[in-house]
Amino acid sequence: MKISLQSHTLSRSELEAGLSLSRAFFSEAQTGLEVEGADCEMGIIHLDIHYPDTPWQIEGNFKGFSCETKLRSAQSSVVLNEDQIKFILSHPYAGKEDKRKFLLKRGLFSLLVQVTGHTPPWGILTGIRPSKILHRLKKAGYSSEERAASLREVYAIRENKSQLLQEVVDIQQPFLEAMKNHPQDVAVYIGIPFCPTRCSYCSFPAYSLQQSREPLEHYLQGLGEEIRAAGAWMKARGLTADSLYLGGGTPTVLTIPEMEGLIALMMTYIPHREAREFTVEAGRPDTLSQEKLSALRASGVDRLSINPQTMHNRTLQRIGRAHTVEDILKVYKLARGIPDWIINMDLIIGLPGEGITDIRETLAKIKVLEPDNLTVHALAIKRGSQEHERGSTQNLGKELEGMQEAVMAAARSMGMQPYYLYRQKHIAGNLENIGFAKPGLECRYNIGIMEEQQTVIGLGAGASSKIVNPKDFSLVSFHHPANWQVYLNRWRETQRKREEAEKFLAKHLRPLY
Known part of the structure; x- marks a missing residue:
């Protein structure tokens, strides 16, 4: 399968932030930013981010095409409104990406969970060192409850992985x-x-x-x-x-x-x-x-x-x-x-x-x-x-x-x-x-x-x-x-x-x- 990621509001460099996350849902797919036509066995993701212009909103849709029928076989859409975005942004954030790229990942994550029925255990995280996020939050003085809320609400990490991460970080601290x-x-x-x-x-x-x-x-x-x-x-x-x-x-x-x-x-x-x-x-x-x-x-x-x-x-x-x-x-x-x-x-x-x-x-x-x-x-x-x-x-x-x-x-x-x-x-x-x-x-x-x-x-x-x-x-x-x-x-x-x-x-x- 080929997966194409497109947008009216995001630049090419911004869209690239979403490619690795797409692979977490479609591990064997070829992922890219552009496509000519609608080939069979293809999924086209379109995602628009309205931020910082108000009203804030994330709009996304997925269209899948099947080789067998040559017709559209799947279609899903997702919208995150301003209240939802404000709730996410109200939690401590320790990532190095700007907020538009971060919101791109949140919107993409919500859309692809709906499309695939699969929820990646590490949420929107795609880097190889997830513990760095928790170390940064801890260094910034956030409480254990605030750190846990950030992992859950900002990064969409599953509870069992959040607990694992916090255990690892505590053991590492004296070293x-x-x-x-x-x-x-x-x-x-x-x-x-x-x-x-x-x-x-x-x-x-x-x-x-x-x-x-x-x-x-x-x-x-x-x-x-x-x-x-x-x-x-x-x-x-x-x-x-x-x-x-x-x-x-x-x-x-x-x-x-x-x-x-x-x-x-x-x-x-x-x-x-x-x-x-x-x-x-x-x-x-x-x-x-x-x-x-x-x-x-x-x-x-x-x-x-x-x-x-x-x-x-x-x-x-x-x-x-x-x-x-x-x-x-x-x-x-x-x-x-x-x-x-x-x-x-x-x-x-x-x-x-x-x-x-x-x-x-x-x-x-x-x-x-x-x-x-x-x-x-x-x-x-x-x-x-x-x-x-x-x-x-x-x-x-x-x-x-x-x-x-x-x-x-x-x-x-x-x-x-x-x-x-x-x-x-x-x-x-x-x-x-x-x-x-x-x-x-x-x-x-x-x-x-x-x-x-x-x-x-x-x-x-x-x-x-x-x-x-x-x-x-x-x-x-x-x-x-x-x-x-x-x-x-x-x-x-x-x-x-x-x-x-x-x-x-x-x-x-x-x-x-």
Whole structure:
């Protein structure tokens, strides 16, 4: 289906604010601003906003056309009058869009709920960090009742998501206060964009090592140069890493000597706190052994992520994972036998062929293992993934929400609480990804990067850097090229940009450090 968004009163740039919201209702539709004629299998949305001119009003209508009949098959309309608009605008608003764009989303939301019979759980929110809204409202001094009313009446967020958001923000608060009070502390991310095989849902920059390890060897040499340069810059500026995160890809594709060499390089050149947090993504059980796990722990790693995604062998085979459920259980037992580190496990709901019974069975098996953290993603099928090329579709139905409810119940039964969440484009069910943790075992890196209240130095292909000023939390972002060969030629350019951004913020928004 094609969806066209049109208006007599809104500019093209204003209309663009409504496109992403339209996708929350029509996840597989092609959405745009203009259309020639009335093609079959098409929905035309017309929306007019009368604001700030009085009388204030939002008028919208939807006309659907069917391929089978070549005739109009659906028609709906909606009107929000001045009293309704005033009621919405009377509540605290913390968004960065102007009121016309905001009212466009409110009118579009009301219309499409009527058209589709579906109410997206996150209301009109389309950004990946919904918790930022609540943090802004809280910082502005609004009471918990006023914040709840804003989420409900302004953003049209469902009550259960509003409560989830407020719980997450309360748990994050002491971490964010510490980041604010220690702006010289930063997070350092190091990316290893290589995997033993490529998962069918993956759209991240990750290269398979099935043919040769030579690219990885070249990559590690260049990465080492960047670590030395970035570490020298951090030392000169008085920056200290309070969290280190080795991600990917799959960092544990490195051999033990390669891993020990990389970590030794990090510890030598990157200034870090003695009590820093050090996470390694060990996502693939087929890349782990007793010897490698022991080497990681001996090198100072205190957080490990073992990511089964599902506990069903048929699904693991379907999505291209080169391991079995039995491999997961074996490796987890080995990891748990090593003391004094926190173990996270990742799961995905909405995987091809899986329903609510499957996720409940997976959760039951995870509960027996008693991990310290659990991160649950709703599948997002993106361009660049094999699932997208296969034409796999997302599900907006109730079953996904049932899966999410099963996840929440299981996590709480494990003694965990939600401590960070984020959303993605094309996410299944228009839901969210949630990180759970037992109290006191939350991951500081995850909170800092999601709430964008701590500077992140990203090293390696595909890594992102965010230079944050804690005075007003403005930031400048930089991204390394995803292609590892291009990265090796350009990382110095990104390092220069990091240095220039930090100097600019330090000069114009003092005090920074």
